[in-house]
Amino acid sequence: MAKAAKSLYVCQACSATSPRWAGKCASCGEWNTLAEETDAGPPPKSGMTRHSKGKPVKLGTLAGGADEAPRFTTGMAELDRVTGGGIVPGSALLIGGEPGIGKSTLLLQLSASLARAGRSAIYFSGEEATAQVRLRAERLGLASAPVALAAETNLANILATLDARARPDLVVVDSIQTLWSDELDAAPGTVSQVRAATQSLIRYAKLEGAALLLVGHVTKDGQIAGPKVVEHMVDCVLSFEGDRGHPFRILRATKNRFGATDEIGVFEMVQQGLREVANPSEMFLGDREASVPGAAVFAGMEGTRPILVEIQALVAPSPLGTPRRAVVGWDSNRLSMILAVLEARCGVSLAQHDVYLNVAGGLKISEPAADLAVAAALLSSFSGKALPPQRVTFGEISLSGAVRAGAHTALRLKEAKKLGFTQAVIPAAGETGADAANMSLTRLTHLKELADPLRT
Numbered sequence: 001m002a003k004a005a006k007s008l009y010v011c012q013a014c015s016a017t018s019p020r021w022a023g024k025c026a027s028c029g030e031w032n033t034l035a036e037e038t039d040a041g042p043p044p045k046s047g048m049t050r051h052s053k054g055k056p057v058k059l060g061t062l063a064g065g066a067d068e069a070p071r072f073t074t075g076m077a078e079l080d081r082v083t084g085g086g087i088v089p090g091s092a093l094l095i096g097g098e099p100g101i102g103k104s105t106l107l108l109q110l111s112a113s114l115a116r117a118g119r120s121a122i123y124f125s126g127e128e129a130t131a132q133v134r135l136r137a138e139r140l141g142l143a144s145a146p147v148a149l150a151a152e153t154n155l156a157n158i159l160a161t162l163d164a165r166a167r168p169d170l171v172v173v174d175s176i177q178t179l180w181s182d183e184l185d186a187a188p189g190t191v192s193q194v195r196a197a198t199q200s201l202i203r204y205a206k207l208e209g210a211a212l213l214l215v216g217h218v219t220k221d222g223q224i225a226g227p228k229v230v231e232h233m234v235d236c237v238l239s240f241e242g243d244r245g246h247p248f249r250i251l252r253a254t255k256n257r258f259g260a261t262d263e264i265g266v267f268e269m270v271q272q273g274l275r276e277v278a279n280p281s282e283m284f285l286g287d288r289e290a291s292v293p294g295a296a297v298f299a300g301m302e303g304t305r306p307i308l309v310e311i312q313a314l315v316a317p318s319p320l321g322t323p324r325r326a327v328v329g330w331d332s333n334r335l336s337m338i339l340a341v342l343e344a345r346c347g348v349s350l351a352q353h354d355v356y357l358n359v360a361g362g363l364k365i366s367e368p369a370a371d372l373a374v375a376a377a378l379l380s381s382f383s384g385k386a387l388p389p390q391r392v393t394f395g396e397i398s399l400s401g402a403v404r405a406g407a408h409t410a411l412r413l414k415e416a417k418k419l420g421f422t423q424a425v426i427p428a429a430g431e432t433g434a435d436a437a438n439m440s441l442t443r444l445t446h447l448k449e450l451a452d453p454l455r456t
Helices: 077-083 103-118 132-141 155-164 193-207 228-235 281-284 333-345 368-383 409-418 447-454
Strands: 008-009 034-039 092-097 121-125 148-153 172-176 211-216 236-242 246-258 262-268 272-278 293-303 305-319 325-328 353-359 391-393 422-426 440-444
Touching: 008 172, 008 193, 034 211, 077 236, 077 246, 077 262, 092 103, 092 228, 103 121, 103 132, 103 172, 103 193, 121 132, 121 155, 121 325, 132 148, 132 353, 172 193, 193 211, 193 228, 236 262, 246 281, 262 281, 262 325, 281 305, 293 368, 293 409, 305 368, 305 409, 333 353, 333 368, 353 368, 368 391, 368 422, 391 409, 409 422
Parallel strands: 092 211, 092 236, 121 148, 121 172, 172 211, 293 391, 325 353, 391 422, 422 440
Antiparallel strands: 008 034, 236 246, 246 262, 262 272, 293 305, 305 353
């Protein structure tokens, strides 16, 4: 007699299991996240059986050469930059982002670009009907691209369709949370269904050598829903970021087994879809107003690409007992540290002032070298003195007030000089390179050297 399937309750926030239902997950503390799922066996077409005996495998050594993974370019330079030079056949990529940020538009443009280049691409839509996808393709001018399209959520039907055709170069599934397998007694989007669908599709991609691109939903915290089980299985995790109030979109790799994870691709959302931005610095500085107090230009690095962006600060007397601290595009804890250093090491107290900080263009910065530019913007707004419009600033500030050098000083100055900047406030240490020979450099060892001239 066949053994009855075991029923478990799985937390949809942390994937912890429980033999009985509870209102609160004992592992992560989230409420109302336990869902009943049946452990019916391995995923379909996974090559596993419940009572598989197994066989020994051949073991090798660490010696021997390693050839670089073969790639094919996508026709989108920004996407190729993020993935490390192109997509590797047989790899699995996961892209996540807020609803409406442009994930489906990006993947449709990618599929059309590959199809027009002579490669085969299959697009499975689980959230939209084929008519809706065709309307978007017509609006983007991609209706003539030979992309194979289907609206399907049944995992078995998708695998059967792929087996019945010649091996495609790219398979797009939008999205993985909509797929379901009738072999599992669980709702679509649950941990069991997502894990089974991802494992089955990745196994097909590895065996056949087809690149697989999955779309993942995100939670209210911005993390890819799943939770984390999909990110562990795929080769590359891409995050599509942006502010709906700005046209710019940032494609960032948070995991990449075939390349670096510090590169970004910049796109602009226009009526015809996503347009690649070859020089992001010009775009982020395009609407900058000169001679306005509280504005500083930061020369940052995203991977190997220098990017210049404007940091805006507003310091105003607060009518409240507890002044406001509002930050957009930067770490609020880092802002609190800079304010404390200004007060303790430079004698500039903003304890009775509201502080608002914004990174223009919707870009999110996590680099410590932005400390000096933030401090310059705060001091400029507090004193009412505008910084020179042709000046860039970068450097890390320690708790003692010392200004530390960041990496790639020469590349930052080269990009600034290319865009017409003639002055730079930088740490005292660090090589500047020959490209900054004609720039006026102000080297700082302590934050007081920046604060004192703005206070007088």
